[in-house]
Amino acid sequence: MEIATNSSNHHRLLKSSSNNSFRLRSPSLNSLRLRRIFDLFDTNRDSFITVDEISRALILLGLETDISDLDSMIKSYIRPGNAGLTYDDFVSLHRSIDDLVFGLEDVQEAVGSxxxxxxxxxxxxxxxxxxxxxxxxxxxxxxxxxxxxxxxxxxxxxxxxxxxxxxxxxxxxxxxxxxxxxxxxxxx
Structure with a gap:
């Protein structure tokens, strides 16, 4: 049941941002972008991103969201005993969101070089x-x-x-x- 709730939260949080503007398919560009985003969100430089840090970053970018939705979505990616998301956890969260938001588009996308x-x-x-x-x-x-x-x-x-x-x-x-x-x- 928790997975379904998280999926619903993902949709709610991201339904208005389902364009490909920030989705880069080049793995090296995507990896670089994710690392930079992680470092930006990790404002206290403790190698963890907390829900508060993500919320503040989203607000700065003009992407306000319900903190309880954000909290429930992110908690499932935080490993037990950690204060927040590690970089690897953040990558897993990104992949999950990417698959959820863009998965259907990938299947329907025209074949291009x-x-x-x-x-x-x-x-x-x-x-x-x-x-x-x-x-x-x-x-x-x-x-x-x-x-x-x-x-x-x-x-x-x-x-x-x-x-x-x-x-x-x-x-x-x-x-x-x-x-x-x-x-x-x-x-x-």
Whole structure:
């Protein structure tokens, strides 16, 4: 019965977020993204994510949820004796949510090449950063996204500008999609 309750909670928590914007199919990108998210949620750096830490992070991202639903869903993934989710527990939770939310879409998805899918994933990731939708990521846009995710670099525009210049091949002070793709290939 607990599994059914958890499944219901997953649906309730995630029913409004069933688009593929943050779902990257490249295993290396997904692993990197999950590690960064885990580290962001683990605000006290104790290698555990508590329900309170997840709730605070979701609120910062504008994704408020019912704390009791969140608590009941996450508790089933916390190993006995632990204060919260370990990274491995977090990965298991992510897989469970991923399967629940996107499983049917995977079955129904049209067959496309791996390259086409990676391109689509990168396009969606780029859109997250390109807030004004002008086709470029400016230092200000990067700063806003980093700030929402809780990165300390966001408070120093100089560091954000350095991040931009490190991938800005044409030196125009912003990152276009081609430069973004090259940067992501290096991260693979």
């Amino acid at each position: 791996k390259e086409e899918q990676e391109e689509a994933d990168l396009t969606e990731a780029f859109k997250v950063f390109d807030e004004n939708k002008d086709g470029f990521i400016s230092a200000k846009e990067l700063q806003v996204v980093l700030g929402k995710l809780g990165f300390t670099e966001a408070s120093e525009m100089e560091r954000v500008e350095m991040m931009i210049s490190s991938v800005d091949r044409n030196h125009d002070g912003r990152v276009d999609f081609s430069e973004f793709k090259d940067m992501m290939k290096v991260l693979k």
